[in-house]
Amino acid sequence: MNTKMTYSLTLFVALSIVTGCSSKSESTPTLSPATSPTTQATATSTASSPSPSATTAASATPKTTPKATAGAVASPIASPAPSKNGDIQVVAKPESVTVLVNKMNSLPSSYEPTDLVYPDIPFIFAEKIEKRKMRSTAAKAIEKLVAGAEKDGIHLAGVSAYRSYATQKSVFQRYVLKDGEEKAKTYSAVPGTSEHETGLAIDVTGSDGKCAAEDCFGGTKEANWLEKHAAEYGFIIRYPKGKSAITGYQYEPWHIRYVGVDVSKDIEAKKVTMEEYYNAVPVSK
Numbered sequence: 001m002n003t004k005m006t007y008s009l010t011l012f013v014a015l016s017i018v019t020g021c022s023s024k025s026e027s028t029p030t031l032s033p034a035t036s037p038t039t040q041a042t043a044t045s046t047a048s049s050p051s052p053s054a055t056t057a058a059s060a061t062p063k064t065t066p067k068a069t070a071g072a073v074a075s076p077i078a079s080p081a082p083s084k085n086g087d088i089q090v091v092a093k094p095e096s097v098t099v100l101v102n103k104m105n106s107l108p109s110s111y112e113p114t115d116l117v118y119p120d121i122p123f124i125f126a127e128k129i130e131k132r133k134m135r136s137t138a139a140k141a142i143e144k145l146v147a148g149a150e151k152d153g154i155h156l157a158g159v160s161a162y163r164s165y166a167t168q169k170s171v172f173q174r175y176v177l178k179d180g181e182e183k184a185k186t187y188s189a190v191p192g193t194s195e196h197e198t199g200l201a202i203d204v205t206g207s208d209g210k211c212a213a214e215d216c217f218g219g220t221k222e223a224n225w226l227e228k229h230a231a232e233y234g235f236i237i238r239y240p241k242g243k244s245a246i247t248g249y250q251y252e253p254w255h256i257r258y259v260g261v262d263v264s265k266d267i268e269a270k271k272v273t274m275e276e277y278y279n280a281v282p283v284s285k
C-alpha cells in the first residue's frame, strides 16, 4: 500500500496541474479492509483484484432507497440505470444536483451540463478556461461561500472546477499509454467517474495558491473554515478524513461538492459520506 500510495502521490505532484485532485484517488485494491465486505464502496471497481463476496453484495445492492434521508429531499438520488460499463454503473439522472458519482457510479459519456457558467470568484490562474466553470446553481453558491469566507477574513480561491468527459478521457488515456489501464486506474479517474465532470465540484485553496489540492491544505485556516461553514452554502467536504474505504478517495479537505443546503446540512449533522447518506454502500458499524 505504501509503495503504491507513494507512487500515486508522486505522480500527482508531477501532474497536478493537468489532472486536479481526482488523480489522487487511491488504489482501490490496496484500501484497508472494512469491518464487513459490503462496506467497501470500491469493491467492484477493479476487475483484476476482485473481493469475492463484496463484489456480489455491492453490485447487487439497489441504490434507489435513501433510507437515511427520509424527508430530506423529494427525489434525492439519481438511481442507477441498468446499463453497465464493466463494474461501473451509469447514473440515470446525471443532471440531478444530488447525483452520486464515484468509482462505481459514472456519468454517461455523452453528459455535458447545459448550464455551465463562470463563477465570479478568484481562481489561482487567470485564464477563462473550462476548469473555471460550474453549473449555475453551484456557481451562485460558491460565490456566496467565498464572500462569506471573506467576511471572516478567509481568502479563498478556486483551483479546479468543471472538467469535461473529453478532458478526463484524454488525461486518463495519456496515463493508460504510459502505465497501462489497470495501473492508470489506481491514480486517475476513469472518464465519467470524476466528480469534477458534474460541474458541481470544485477544489479550493487559500488565495495565496499554496497547497492547492495538496495534503498540506489540511489544517490551514482556510480548510478549517470550509470544514465549519461549507454546509451553510450547500457544499460538503466530499472526501472526509478516515472514509477512504467508503468514498474511494483519501481525505481531500479542498474538494467540495455542491448538493444543496438541505442535503449538505443533513449530511453534516449525520456526519456521513455521500455514499452512506444515500445508502449507496451498506455500512456496518
Ligand SMILES: [Zn+2]
Residues within 6 Å of the ligand: 020, 021, 022, 196, 201, 202, 203, 254, 255, 256
Ligand atoms: Zn477535486
